[in-house]
Amino acid sequence: MGAKILEIINLKKSYLSGFSLDIEYLSLDINKILVLIGPNGSGKSTLIRLINLLEEPDSGKIIFDSADILQKTKEKSVFRKMMSVVFQEPLLYNMSVYNNIILGLSLRKIKVKQKKQIFDYLIEKLNLQSLLLRNPKSLSGGEQQRVALARALLLEPALLLLDEPLANIDQLSREELRSDLFNILKDIGRSTIYVTHDRNEAMILADNIAVINNGRIEQAGRKNDVFRKPANEFVAKFVGVETLIEGIVLECRDNVCRVMVKSGNKIGNKNSFHENSDYINYSYENFESNDTTNKNIYHKNGHKIEFFIVADAKPGENVILAIRPEDVVLYNIQMSHEISSAMNSFRGVITDIQDIGIFKKVEIDCGFKLVSFVTQNSIERLGIEPGKNITASIKASSIHMFKS
């Protein structure tokens, strides 16, 4: 854990609208990128405004560069001058692009000469050379945001706050600017909070991720931890888990748990065979049975669906299983445990195929709804079509489990 540039402790702010922000703890390590991700209206922008002292919280602490900046020991502008914000809108002024870019420097009474190196670097990386003399009004949305980014980055802030800077730009320019921006951030290594609702951006850019919902941090941690091990249903859905299954832990041995799927699952189970049936009967005696295979083959007429999961839990615990669609492998044949190292195999019927860009999203009814992402190539090779029987396999280590 490195030194922290920013720590937010028990920060609270309520609005007349009824919305309230309540951040128990959130921190940013020096030179790391924290991606703050959450749906619209979750309080992401509010948090940025509070950090930038554009709004005052009801209570709490913001420790920035080792100072509690809410204590008003110095002018707000002193702290603001150590940060830069890029908002969703470019917010450029009615002056040349050049003057817009250097506006922050002008306000600090710093000559461009002193910043020549970073200035030239940014102009080149953000492709602004030919635009410097133009009025921002004559630029496209993407170009305007490049100017805004240059203006913010030129200040070489101790803390860079990017509030959905790419959200208002058309697709093509967005992808271009995203890669330019990410390269720059990697290059110059700034302490950055990047706000987005796009998990792809988070995936590419983040060192750490904080998932925010309804004014609260649902989970914060290293990128892979949040993506692979979501703490709850909301986070799981937000980071792209397509299959969520309610289950009960039967037993755990050597870090592998057997979990039985509850039938009539409320989540992710719309098309289940068992929708109207009762929970499958189970008893502990059953688990002690002679089922020594580590395989779990689902039969349409069978009653018990079990998962093997690398995890640690107590028998009887109610859990939710989270399965990422890219971890589900499809086979055309009936699987048996001799063939694969994947400990979970289910026989199911394909119910739906959707095009989602590079991948196809395949929904399979295995007694619970399972979603898999496969390529067009695989679709053709396996002859995947609705109504077809298929085997889906998931490694025990690819399934994440959390308490429900």
Next chain:
Amino acid sequence: MELIWQGIKRAFLLLFSGNREVYEIVLLTIKVSGIAVIISMVAGIPAGLVVGLNSFKGKRFIVSIINTGMGLPPVAAGLLVAVFLWRSGPLGFMRLMYTPTAMIIAQVLIAAPIIAGVTLAAIQQVNPKLKTQALSLGAGKWQVLWIMANEAKLPTLAAIMAGFGGVISEVGAVMMVGGNIKEQTRVLTTATVQFVRMGNLSMAIALVIILLILSFAVNLILTLIQQKENRTWAQRFWR
């Protein structure tokens, strides 16, 4: 028609023949209205900016006062000044009644609310997020004011035009507090009234034409500035 033609001919004759009385009237008109507009700018533009950019208790009240001021009948402004400057009035000792200074004061009362009001409307049209962005860039109070004023610069020029147009063509107030004294407080409008009363219509027409030319010239200059601002921002600030 003959009358109008004669008036126009007379006007140009007066302009180019160097009639001393006409020149004095024109010069005094420019001086009084010019000074009044400059004072009104100095008072009205910052007032409009400050009220427009900040939210505070009683803001609506202040805004309504400014808006009422924009529609203040010149006669009322004149009367107000007259009451104060009258020999027995509270400021009578200053002996300003029937002087150009009294006329300037009356014209400021007319023009300042117009300039403040239009500036206020202009600054409220500017995206308020630009203020947030300026603060976020580390701007202090005055820097924010400056940056935002820059955004409302072109409409503010329109405010100055409106103010100037309002006072140079005004007759009631300057008549009341200036008195239309020959060679002292006689301006284009009051002189025009005088000549009409005397039946000297061609002279009146001549003066009105001069007034129109004057008004047109000032507005033309401001318009040119406005257009030029639009075009050459970039070049001018390239270093």
